[in-house]
Amino acid sequence: MTRAISGNLERILTSIRIAKERGATLRVGPELEITSPNFPVKRHAVLTFETGDTNLHSWEVLAKILDSEEAQGIVCDVGMPVVHKNVIYNCRVIIYNSQILLIRPKMWMANDGNYREMRWFTPWMKHRQVEEHFLPRIVHAVNGQTKVPFGDAVISTIDTCIGVELCEELFTPSRYSSYSDGPRWCRDLHQLQWRHHELRKLYRRIELMKEATMKLGGIYLYANQQGCDGDRLYYDGCAMIVVNGQVVAQGSQFSLQDVEVVVATIDIEDVRSHRATSSRSNQAAGAERYHRIEVEFALSAGKFEDVKDINALVLSPRHEVRYHKPEEEIAMGPACWLWDYLRRSRTQGYFIPLSGGIDSCATSVIVYSMCRLVTESARNGDKQVIADARRIAGEPEDSAYIPIDPREFAKRIFHTCYMGTENSSIETRQRAKDLAEAIGSYHIDLDMDAVVTAIRDLFAFVTGVKPQFRAHGGSAAENLALQNIQARLRMVIAYLFAQLMPWVRGRYGGLLVLGSANVDESLRGYFTKYDCSSADLNPIGAISKTDLKRFIAYAQDAFDLPILAKFLDAVPTAELEPITETYVQADEADMGMTYDELSVFGRLRKVEKCGPYSMFTKLVYEWGSFLSPVQIAEKVKHFFFEYARNRHKMTTLTPSYHAEQYSPDDNRFDLRPFLYPSRFPWQFKKIDEVAAVLPDRSTMHPAEAKAKTA
Incomplete structure (x- = not known):
C-alpha cells in the first residue's frame, strides 16, 4: 500500500506541475485519488478505508502535497477519505498555498450495480451545513492550521465562486449539491468521478x-480516472470542460498514459451573460444561501491590459465531442484493461486456448489491439510504457529494446494454443493457425486425444462400462459427460502450458490464462463448469456475441487482418461431438435459441428488470409480427428454465471486463441468488394462459396486426 500511495503522490504532483505549466489556476483531480494503488476506487477498501493506516497515510500524502513547490500559486482539489467525528467520508480537500480551504464530503453514494460505496463510506446528510474539523499534527506541522471547515460549502475567490459535485450527485433524480443551486451561487463547478466504462454509455454522462x-449556466470541470484498478472495471477517463452547454476540452477515453491533463481557457463573464434570464433570476433571488469560504485569489487574469501573454487571451473554442463506435470501444477498453492488469500483476504475458471460433478469435484480437496500443505509446516516447514492456518481454532495464512492431511484441508476450481432438475439424485448426500467424502470437498446435482416451479408459476400468457418444449409440448422459471431459482437460492443459512456456523459451515467470466465454453463453449457462472458460481473466465475458461479430468486422479493416472474414462466416460450434454425414454440432441448435435472442433476454432480465411474465408481454409486442404468442411463450420459458438451472455456474465465472449492464457475473455485479426453482410454475402457467388467447399477429397482414395491437 505504501508503494501504491507513493505512485499516486507522484502522479498528483505531476498533474499539478503540468497544469501550472499550461497556465491553469485551478487543478481538479479524480475521486479518492490519494488512496488507491493506481486509481482511486473502493475495491481496496478491505485493505484501506476501514483501517487506521489509511487515514494516517492519506494525511501524510496530503501533507507532502501542501508542502510541495508544485501546489503553490494554484487552487487544487484533491480526493481522499477523511474520518470526521469517527465517521468515514469520501471527501474532496481543496487547498491553496499550503492552506486547506475546505473539506467537502460526498452527499450521495452509488450503492447498486458495480458500486457498494456504503460498505465503507457514510453520506454527508447535513446539506448546506459546515462544521469544524480538527487536523492531525502532521498537517499542523506543515501549515500551522489546527482546524478547517468541513461540510457542504463553496469556495469564493475574488472573481468567481467554486462548487463541488461528486460522481453519483450528477446522476441522482434530485441533484442536491452545490450545483443544484449553481446558477444562484456558483459559476465554476467541478465534478469528480470513478465512472467505469460501459458500451454506448459515454453519451449519457456528457449529456x-x-x-x-x-439550462443553468456555468463552467463544469469533469475529472475521471482512466485505467484498471485491479478489478473487473475499466475507468474510461474522458476528462472534459463544459461551458454553458458547450464542450470546450475533452481528454482521451482510452489511453495507456499514467497522467493526462486537460486544460481550457474560458471567459468567466460568459456565464453571467448566459444567465441573464428572468426566470433564472427569479429563482436565484429566493435561493437559500450557501456557506462561503473566501480566498484571496483570482482564477482569471484580472484587467485586460495586465495580461502579458497574448495566448492567455485566446479562448478555447467549442470542441466536437469524440464518441467511439462500440466496435472501437471493444478494441480499446478491454485492451487497456489487459495491459494494466499485465503490468501490475508482473507476469510475463497471456495464454489462450485458441479454438478457431469467433470468441477466442475476438479475445486474441483484443490482445493484439493491446500490443498495437503499447507499440504506439512506445513510438511516442512514453517512458513508463517502454519500461513496462521491457520487463514483461524479459529485457533488462538498461536494454535498448523498444517495442515498435505489434506482431513482434505479441510473439514475446502472447501464447496461443489449438487443442485438437478427433472431433475437431480441419477448418478450425487452420483458422487458428492463420490467425496466430497474422497477429504474431507464439502458437502451439497439439492433439489431446491420448489424454481424453486415458480418462475414458480409466472410467471404464473402474466401473466396467465405457461411455459412448450419442452418435455411437450412447445416452444423453454419456454424450454430455464425454463432451465435458474434453472441455475440462483443455483447462488443465492451458494452465500447465501457461506456467511452463516462459521456462521453455528460456525465460522466467508464468503467463495469465485468458478465457473467452461471451456474456450470452454465460447467461444461458452454455459452457462446461471448470472448462477452458475458467481462466484468470476474460476480456469478452460481458460482451454479446452480436457485438463481438461487429468488432471482428471492424478489426478486419482497422487492423488489416483479412483472415477475420473466415471467422465471421463460420458457424459457431463447440466441436465436442463426432462429426457425421448427417450431424455437425452447432451452438445455437444446442442452446435452443439464437445469440441475438439471448442479447434481448439478457437486457430485459437485468436492465428492464423483467420476470418471466413481463418479459413475455414485452416480447409479444416486439416479436409478434414474426412469431406467434405460443412460440414466444416457449422461447421465454426455455430461457428462464436454462438460466435458472445453470445459475450455479455464475458463481465460478472468470473475472470479466465489465461492458454490459446485463452481465450475469454475480461475483461482482449481479448479486441475485444462484438457486432458483427452474420450472417457475406460477409464472409459466400464466404465460401459457395468456398465450393461448392472444391473436397470432405473425400470420396477419401488417395493417391488421397493427390494428389488433392497438
Missing part, C-alpha cells in the same frame, strides 16, 4: 453535464 450548464 447530463451539457444539459445542466446549458
